[in-house]
Amino acid sequence: MRSSSIQFIALPRRISDASMALFEFDLDPVEEIVPWGSPNDPSLSWFVLTLGQFRMPIGDQVLFRYREEVLRLWESDVQRDAHYQIASIARDILGSVAPGVAPLPPFFELLATDRALLEQLLSVRLEDEAGRELSPDYYTAWRWLGERSPWTGYFVENPEFYFVRIGDRIHIRWDNRSKRVDGTEVWEASYGSYEIPIEAFTSECRDFSDRLLADMHKRISCIETGDFHPQVAVSIDSLREQQESWRCEFDSYFRAERQDIPWEEAESEIRKTAAVCGASLPA
Template sequence: MLFNFRLKPTDKIAPWSTPSRNNSLSLHWFGLTDGWFWIDIGGQQPFRYSQEILNHWAQEPQATISPLPFDDYQVTRYWEDLLELVPSILDPLPSDLATRVSDADAWGQWRERAAEWRETSEDETSWETYETALQWWFSRTWSNGHLRIPPKIWLWSTDDQVHIRWDCRDILQDGVLVWDAKHGEVAMPKRDFIHEVQSFGARLIDTMATRVDEIKKHWARPEIAIDIHSLEQEQDYRATICENALGRIHRDYEWDDVRAAIARMEAEIEYLK
């Protein structure tokens, strides 16, 4: 499977505290998906922490040792972020832009120079030009904003292939490499990618359906409030959102405007070419 997860046992999940309610403790559907998420692709796991950084963190005061070498967070957040990307991923890049991004190192260097141009240009419209030139790429970047040091992962498609690229070679903390998978790229048929997205959602929904049923029968942590009705409503709602995301494709880019913005930057800074 491409997308993998494991949920924590319910008795190991930390409750949420509500200051406006005298710090009362509660858990909801999102919180109950606390666990670990990872990707298996091309023999690598882009969300796997390096052993070096795990050893480094283990030396910190009050460090806790995770049973898995992945981030400890609500799995639903990863699912939500992926579904947010899916419409853009499934909208294929024009052939000229697909060719432009095909050389990972050259494309990375181009983006660095474009960012430098944006910062140093005295033209008031430089930021707008930069956004027009690269927003389509940003919308295909898995941001993982909840992570303190996120990996760099991009996903895009051509007519019949989805590409997944990662590059974590320069992501360090205290001089220690954070991520185990340094860099790589894998392409798969678009239909297989769609199946993997559907599988991720179905497995998460099924796992949570079992969890909700168990909580309805018996909740062993009475000091933590749970709204059963809200759990059931959220379960029903979450079961619908995967297909909704797969049914949308972003086609909101004026590709001629993108090309014009790129051409403008390249004309102003010759070494961008």
């Protein structure tokens, strides 16, 4: 359920601490994008035409960039940066914006401040012999953090990161040390964190949405004029309708969302978790 109680401040780009955009992408040439569907009915939707490379330069690390060691292991022509439909990545990242910038209740802000404690608690997940989850309830305890963690399950050993607000800054944290193929770490950004002012973070997210929509608008226009040549015929009118649908979807992510699990229920389960592992929690 959505609400419009939080107002996001749209500021000019490049107010962040970084010299590059937080979310960088390069769309593949239209001519190289393989249609989806059956051989008898191939098609290219707006979504499919957003295929490209994506990366997040953060501090001295780059999220979504493969390690050279794993590329050698794969012995393939896989690009150095993650390669997928940028629309899907944008959907999942922008879907975490509203929760990420929302103020945390005092207990949760103190908990988020202590990353070591947070990770200790996150590691506690109790199941019976049949694999059924036991108390404390993991989903109830950590749904709030899941809402701040973009889903990237379409990648092999998908990168894991989250956005959490502490004070007036957004902390971007990642831990990909367990993401391995044949013992080799997959991602260049292994473990770390980065801070950015809330207004700058929101501006970067808006900019990501705006750049993708602008690039796709240009892409559709170039297909219409014959400057780009897709492998199958496409409907320009349909692509423009899809563009507008995606614009509306992206805009919706900048409105506040109601908390899925009540804070008091989450805190109760976290305190049960702390009792199991002997951790000390904020009062």
